[in-house]
Amino acid sequence: MAPRTVAAILAGKLAARASRALGRGGGTAIAGLVAARIDSDVIPALAGQAAHGAIVVTGTNGKTTTSLMLSRIAHAAGLRPLHNRSGSNLMRGVAAALVQDATAGGRLHAPSRTLAVLEVDEATLPLIVPAVRPRVIVFTNLFRDQLDRYGEVDTVAQAWQRALTQAPPGTTLVLNADDPAVARLADDAPASARVLYYGIDDAGAGGSAEQHASDFRTCLRCGAELAYDVTFYGHIGHWRCPGCGNGRPAPAVRVTAVGVHGEGTRMTIVADAPDGEAPLTLCVTLPLAGLYNAENALAAAAGAIALAIAPAPIVAALEGFRAAFGRQERFHIEGRDVEVMLGKNPTGLTQVLRTIAARPGRTRLLFFLNDGIADGRDVSWIWDTDYELAQPGAVWVLAAGSRAEDLALRLKYAGFGEDVPVERDEQAAVRRALRETPAGETLYVVPTYTAMLRVRELLARREGRAAHWAGGEEGDA
Amino acid sequence: MTAPVLRVAHLYPRLMNIYGDRGNIMCLRHRCEARGIGFELTELGMGESFHGDAYDLVFAGGAQDREQRGVAYDLLATKAAALRAAVEDGVALLAVCGAYQLFGRFYRDASGAELPGAGVFDLSTEHPGVDAKRCIGNIICEWQPAGRRSRPEALPAAIVTIVGFENHGGRTRLGPGARPFARVRHGFGNNGEDGSEGAVYRNAIGTYVHGSLLPKNPVLADAVLAAALERRYGAIELTPIDDRAELRAHAAALRLR
Numbered sequence: 144m145a146p147r148t149v150a151a152i153l154a155g156k157l158a159a160r161a162s163r164a165l166g167r168g169g170g171t172a173i174a175g176l177v178a179a180r181i182d183s184d185v186i187p188a189l190a191g192q193a194a195h196g197a198i199v200v201t202g203t204n205g206k207t208t209t210s211l212m213l214s215r216i217a218h219a220a221g222l223r224p225l226h227n228r229s230g231s232n233l234m235r236g237v238a239a240a241l242v243q244d245a246t247a248g249g250r251l252h253a254p255s256r257t258l259a260v261l262e263v264d265e266a267t268l269p270l271i272v273p274a275v276r277p278r279v280i281v282f283t284n285l286f287r288d289q290l291d292r293y294g295e296v297d298t299v300a301q302a303w304q305r306a307l308t309q310a311p312p313g314t315t316l317v318l319n320a321d322d323p324a325v326a327r328l329a330d331d332a333p334a335s336a337r338v339l340y341y342g343i344d345d346a347g348a349g350g351s352a353e354q355h356a357s358d359f360r361t362c363l364r365c366g367a368e369l370a371y372d373v374t375f376y377g378h379i380g381h382w383r384c385p386g387c388g389n390g391r392p393a394p395a396v397r398v399t400a401v402g403v404h405g406e407g408t409r410m411t412i413v414a415d416a417p418d419g420e421a422p423l424t425l426c427v428t429l430p431l432a433g434l435y436n437a438e439n440a441l442a443a444a445a446g447a448i449a450l451a452i453a454p455a456p457i458v459a460a461l462e463g464f465r466a467a468f469g470r471q472e473r474f475h476i477e478g479r480d481v482e483v484m485l486g487k488n489p490t491g492l493t494q495v496l497r498t499i500a501a502r503p504g505r506t507r508l509l510f511f512l513n514d515g516i517a518d519g520r521d522v523s524w525i526w527d528t529d530y531e532l533a534q535p536g537a538v539w540v541l542a543a544g545s546r547a548e549d550l551a552l553r554l555k556y557a558g559f560g561e562d563v564p565v566e567r568d569e570q571a572a573v574r575r576a577l578r579e580t581p582a583g584e585t586l587y588v589v590p591t592y593t594a595m596l597r598v599r600e601l602l603a604r605r606e607g608r609a610a611h612w613a614g615g616e617e618g619d620a
Numbered sequence: 621m622t623a624p625v626l627r628v629a630h631l632y633p634r635l636m637n638i639y640g641d642r643g644n645i646m647c648l649r650h651r652c653e654a655r656g657i658g659f660e661l662t663e664l665g666m667g668e669s670f671h672g673d674a675y676d677l678v679f680a681g682g683a684q685d686r687e688q689r690g691v692a693y694d695l696l697a698t699k700a701a702a703l704r705a706a707v708e709d710g711v712a713l714l715a716v717c718g719a720y721q722l723f724g725r726f727y728r729d730a731s732g733a734e735l736p737g738a739g740v741f742d743l744s745t746e747h748p749g750v751d752a753k754r755c756i757g758n759i760i761c762e763w764q765p766a767g768r769r770s771r772p773e774a775l776p777a778a779i780v781t782i783v784g785f786e787n788h789g790g791r792t793r794l795g796p797g798a799r800p801f802a803r804v805r806h807g808f809g810n811n812g813e814d815g816s817e818g819a820v821y822r823n824a825i826g827t828y829v830h831g832s833l834l835p836k837n838p839v840l841a842d843a844v845l846a847a848a849l850e851r852r853y854g855a856i857e858l859t860p861i862d863d864r865a866e867l868r869a870h871a872a873a874l875r876l877r
């Protein structure tokens with residue numbers, strides 16, 4: 144390893160230590176920033192040491208949960224996952240995870256057992272692929288998100304096409320067959336790449352409701368408007384093009400049955416065996432609600448299968464899964480249950496609202512709408528989000544965050560009344576919501592990204608648990 | 621006398637829907653229903669023809685360049701001539717962002733390819749290329765409502781602020797047959813240079829402001845509603861409704877930069 148690379152790793156480690164000593168959180172991002180500034184070879188030099196290679200997870204929604212599931216699966220399979228946690232998914236976040244795992248001499252701690260499990264921001268993928276040369280890339284979905292940052296959803300699709308031209312020979316692309324924008328990535332894959340499709344075959348999981356937030360309505364090959372035999376949500380479903388005959392590919396890893404099970408989900412995953420043997424069947428009881436989480440579990444299982452991990456650790460890790468940071472994460476505060484569900488774009492938030500609506504009993508709702516850089520400055524997406532879904536069971540609601548007034552107006556239209564209360568300050572909003580929630584009842588907190596970081600810190604403090612997880616929460620969204 | 625009914629045509633609701641423009645339709649419906657005015661919505665997609673007599677108001681929203689291409693040719697083939705005639709006849713129209721561009725004379729996209737427009741407005745739009753900065757951010761502008769055609773003696777109304785968000789690559793220039801909808805106080809507007817925002821021709825308004833536009837600009841929403849109803853029902857006095865949440869959102873947006 145070049146002396147410059149070793150020096151960069153050491154500098155990154157020192158920066159992280161200094162940041163922690165100053166009480167500035169876990170120090171993850173700063174370590175990566177420092178190391179990457181000094182030497183751009185840090186990521187390839189460290190990632191290249193992992194004997195089991197790297198699996199990369201990207202997409203608009205679900206990449207944090209899916210990559211955390213993959214990390215738990217790898218651990219259950221006896222590997223040592225090296226994972227960039229909780230949204231630190233730009234180049235600096237990946238560099239930080241690698242640097243923190245390395246010795247001062249620039250060696251990973253146990254390279255022979257290490258598998259890098261990397262959550263990567265959609266727009267960062269073209270930089271990460273040549274740097275870590277992944278064995279497997281899992282794509283979850285492509286929705287509109289932070290359009291003020293990317294301009295158009297198509298900008299992200301084009302960045303992915305660029306990334307795939309740099310994929311190393313033999314890379315496996317794990318693609319969501321139900322998302323036409325992801326499925327078509329096979330068209331751009333290098334000839335040496337393997338493609339593994341996953342999807343939900345169970346048509347009963349589809350809804351009949353009109354999809355207001357749907358971001359890919361036309362065929363990416365011929366431009367005709369797509370038709371759907373089943374729509375799960377947004378533009379996710381069993382799609383086909385009446386124009387050119389393009390259609391949803393048959394998935395090799397598929398959910399054949401999915402249903403609500405208590406506050407979780409029961410699902411059956413069937414995977415084709417590679418050499419004509421009988422297909423594998425995995426029955427999973429997932430402790431998370433919502434079809435989108437079943438999809439996350441499916442994507443993680445497909446990624447694990449692409450890595451040739453056996454069914455037993457996949458099932459064990461998914462059944463023992465604890466929610467990722469702010470994604471159905473639960474707190475218990477003085478006899479109340481508080482559940483935090485991140486909602487950062489119309490498709491994701493509509494799924495969260497559907498999940499809340501399915502919960503029994505009366506609900507208390509604390510919605511946050513921030514317009515920070517990591518949230519997106521444009522809040523017009525709330526008008527494509529079906530807040531109406533959560534109105535029937537709601538007995539109390541508060542609109543909070545830097546754009547609380549926009550949110551209160553949207554909630555008025557969703558039937559929550561003319562006078563939805565407004566609270567800009569996060570701490571005041573949390574205090575007020577806890578006061579309004581009697582012991583034994585549940586408060587649902589639905590924040591955008593930057594609000595989620597702040598709110599779960601406030602809740603963790605009230606609960607008395609450490610606010611900073613290992614890995615910290617200074618993510619990049 | 622039977623209660624008036626507002627008949628709205630929403631063009632390409634499934635393809636031109638990227639910036640929450642559905643909120644504009646929700647707003648018009650709410651402001652009609654709160655006053656006992658009927659509301660009839662017709663969604664017109666690809667291949668469906670447009671008949672100007674059947675509607676009082678036409679609405680179309682924003683899209684990405686890719687969807688815009690497909691829509692542009694369908695618009696010309698199935699709707700543009702009837703749309704132009706309807707606007708000449710006084711039918712109200714509101715076009716936001718992508719639809720605003722498509723209702724001009726042409727749109728030259730980032731690759732230099734030219735898309736023909738419907739020609740409702742005398743304007744053209746050019747995207748300066750993939751490397752040019754998009755016009756993205758909160759926008760505040762000043763709009764002077766026109767006096768009612770039925771009451772030419774009325775003084776022009778006071779200046780009204782319009783708030784929202786803009787996100788467009790194309791730069792729009794107006795020809796002599798269109799006048800600006802508003803003046804930019806903060807943001808880019810048509811082209812980021814001449815201070816103009818949007819375009820007005822007869823009862824048609826085109827604008828880059830989404831957010832959604834109408835819910836938190838209730839004065840504009842009522843002006844659009846009144847203009848749409850006037851052609852068939854004469855001047856209708858719109859009774860005041862509870863706009864506290866609307867005005868709070870408007871006031872909060874005035875502080876955004």
Ligand SMILES: [Zn+2]
Pocket residue numbers: 362363364365366367384385386387388389
């Ligand atoms: Zn096609």
